[in-house]
Amino acid sequence: MVLLPHTYQSAEYAPRLAVRLGAAYVASVSSATLDACGGLRFSRAILQARLRAEVRPKRRLVVATVQIGAFGGHDPVESPERVFEVGRPADVERHREREILGREAAGAGGVDLPGAERIVTAGRGVGGPDEVSVAADLASALDAELGASRPVVDNGWLPREHQVGSSGHIVAPNLYVALGVSGSIQHLMGMSGSRVIVAVNRDPEAPIFSVAHYGIVADLHDVAPALTRLLEARRSG
Amino acid sequence: MRIGVCIKQVPDTDSHLRIADSGREIDDSDLNWVISSCDLCALEEALVLAEAEVSRGEERPEVVVFSLGPARVEEALRKALALGADRAVHLAGEALQGGDALADGCALAAALAKDHCDLVLTGAQSDDLGQAATPAVIAEILGLPYAWLVMAVELDAPRQSARVVRELEGGMNELLRLDLPAVLAIQAGINKPRFASLRGTLQARRKPLHREDCSAVDAGLVGAAGAGTETESVTLPPAGAGGVVIEGVSAEAAAEELLAHLEREVAL
Numbered sequence: 044m045v046l047l048p049h050t051y052q053s054a055e056y057a058p059r060l061a062v063r064l065g066a067a068y069v070a071s072v073s074s075a076t077l078d079a080c081g082g083l084r085f086s087r088a089i090l091q092a093r094l095r096a097e098v099r100p101k102r103r104l105v106v107a108t109v110q111i112g113a114f115g116g117h118d119p120v121e122s123p124e125r126v127f128e129v130g131r132p133a134d135v136e137r138h139r140e141r142e143i144l145g146r147e148a149a150g151a152g153g154v155d156l157p158g159a160e161r162i163v164t165a166g167r168g169v170g171g172p173d174e175v176s177v178a179a180d181l182a183s184a185l186d187a188e189l190g191a192s193r194p195v196v197d198n199g200w201l202p203r204e205h206q207v208g209s210s211g212h213i214v215a216p217n218l219y220v221a222l223g224v225s226g227s228i229q230h231l232m233g234m235s236g237s238r239v240i241v242a243v244n245r246d247p248e249a250p251i252f253s254v255a256h257y258g259i260v261a262d263l264h265d266v267a268p269a270l271t272r273l274l275e276a277r278r279s280g
Numbered sequence: 281m282r283i284g285v286c287i288k289q290v291p292d293t294d295s296h297l298r299i300a301d302s303g304r305e306i307d308d309s310d311l312n313w314v315i316s317s318c319d320l321c322a323l324e325e326a327l328v329l330a331e332a333e334v335s336r337g338e339e340r341p342e343v344v345v346f347s348l349g350p351a352r353v354e355e356a357l358r359k360a361l362a363l364g365a366d367r368a369v370h371l372a373g374e375a376l377q378g379g380d381a382l383a384d385g386c387a388l389a390a391a392l393a394k395d396h397c398d399l400v401l402t403g404a405q406s407d408d409l410g411q412a413a414t415p416a417v418i419a420e421i422l423g424l425p426y427a428w429l430v431m432a433v434e435l436d437a438p439r440q441s442a443r444v445v446r447e448l449e450g451g452m453n454e455l456l457r458l459d460l461p462a463v464l465a466i467q468a469g470i471n472k473p474r475f476a477s478l479r480g481t482l483q484a485r486r487k488p489l490h491r492e493d494c495s496a497v498d499a500g501l502v503g504a505a506g507a508g509t510e511t512e513s514v515t516l517p518p519a520g521a522g523g524v525v526i527e528g529v530s531a532e533a534a535a536e537e538l539l540a541h542l543e544r545e546v547a548l
Contacts (some may be wrong), residue, residue, distance in 0.1 A: 062420040067382070070412060084512065090306070091293050096409075099510050150362050199470050210451075274548075
C-alpha cells in the first residue's frame with residue numbers, strides 16, 4: 044500500500060502513480076480497517092459528505108490518499124530506522140512538457156481570518172450578493188471577521204480573501220458561526236479545529252451539523268438578525 | 281484544433297438521497313440528474329477558448345463532449361450541445377459500465393485519442409464520488425502533461441502550449457506552462473457557466489451524438505472488470521459531534537438559547 048496526504052500537490056499525481064503501478068486507487072480516505080480475512084476497507088465521504096462509502100480494493104497494490112486531519116497525530120514509536128534515500132533515477136529526464144513558471148497570492152489581502160478570534164461565515168444559503176449583509180451585520184455585532192464558503196466566493200458575492208476551506212484559509216478561532224454553509228469536506232477541513240462551532244441551516248441533513256457544537260435548524264434570515272438584535276440590545280443596554 | 285470535454289452526470293446533491301435496499305449504492309429511482317458542477321465550468325472554459333480563437337482570427341476549434349454512462353447520460357450530452365458544444369460522444373457500451381475512475385479513465389482516454397483531441401478539459405472533481413482521479417488517469421494513459429484545479433487557461437498563438445493558473449492550498453496560485461496536447465482539470469469558480477438559450481436547445485437536436493463502445497480497448501481494462509475498487513456499502517455519516525440541536529422554536533427563542541450557551545462558552 045502506498046499512502047499519500049490528499050493535498051493539492053500529491054492528489055494531482057497520485058492517480059497517475061496508481062495507473063503506472065497497476066494499483067487500485069482510493070482518494071481522500073478518512074479511515075482504513077482490516078476485515079477478518081485481512082482485506083483492506085477504506086471509508087470515504089461521497090456526495091459532498093452527505094453519505095459515506097466503504098470501498099474495497101480489488102488489487103493487491105493500493106495507492107490511497109488520506110484526508111487531511113482524518114487521523115490525529117501519534118507520538119513516534121520506537122522502531123528500527125528504515126528511511127530510504129531515493130535519488131533522482133538516472134533514466135528520468137527533466138520534464139519540459141510541464142513547467143512551473145512561478146507562484147502568486149490568489150487574493151488581495153486585508154482580511155485577517157487566520158488571526159481572528161471569532162469568525163462568522165456566509166454560505167450559499169444566504170441566497171445572493173445583497174443578502175451577505177445578514178452575515179456581515181452579525182459579524183460586526185460579534186466583533187468577528189467575515190468569512191465565506193467557496194460557492195459564495197465563486198459566485199462573486201464576496202472576494203476570495205474571505206474564503207474559508209482548504210483552498211482558502213485554514214482557521215481555528217475561538218468561535219465559528221456558519222450561516223447557510225452546507226459543509227463540504229473542503230470547508231470542514233478549513234474550520235473543524237475551531238473551539239466552538241455554531242451552525243445555522245434549514246437542512247437538518249447538512250454535513251456542517253456533524254462538526255457543530257450548537258446547531259440551529261432554521262432559516263438563517265430569521266435567526267441571524269434575531270442574534271444581531273439581541274447582541275446590539277445588550278451592548279447598548 | 282479540437283477540444284475534448286469530459287462531463288459526468290451526477291445526482292443533484294440538493295435532492296433527497298436514499299440508500300438502496302442493497303446498501304451498496306444510492307436509490308436512483310427518484311433522483312434528479314445534472315451535469316457535475318465543475319464539468320459545466322470545463323465546458324464553459326472550452327467554449328470561451330473557442331470563442332477567443334475566433335476573435336484572434338483563427339479557425340474556431342471544434343468542441344466535443346464525452347460522457348460515460350447508461351442511457352440517461354444522453355440528456356446531459358444534449359444539454360452540453362445546447363450550451364454550444366459541436367458534437368457529443370456517448371460511451372454507452374454495456375461493457376464500459378460499472379467501472380471506477382481507473383476503468384472510466386481508460387475508456388475515456390481511448391475515445392479522446394480516437395478523436396485526436398489537442399486539449400482535454402474536465403472538471404476538477406465530480407460532485408458524487410469526488411475522487412479527482414479520472415482526469416489524471418486519462419493524462420497518464422495518454423502520456424500527456426496534466427494540471428489539476430485550474431483557475432485560468434490561455435492558449436499561445438501557435439496553439440502549441442497553454443499557460444495555466446492552478447490553485448494551491450492557503451490562497452496561493454501556481455503558474456504553469458504545459459505543452460499541448462494536455463489534460464486540464466478545471467476548478468469551480470474559473471468562470472460562470474452560461475445558460476442554454478431556446479435557440480441552442482433547438483439546434484442541439486440536430487447536432488451529432490455518436491455512441492461509442494470502445495471495442496478496440498481490452499475488455500479487462502474497462503467497466504466493472506477494469507475497476508480497481510468495489511463499493512461494499514453506503515451509509516449515512518456518523519451522527520454529529522454530540523452537539524446541542526436547537527429546532528422547532530421561534531428565531532428569537534433560538535437566538536436567546538444560543539446566546540445563553542455562548543455566554544458560558546466564549547464569554548461574549
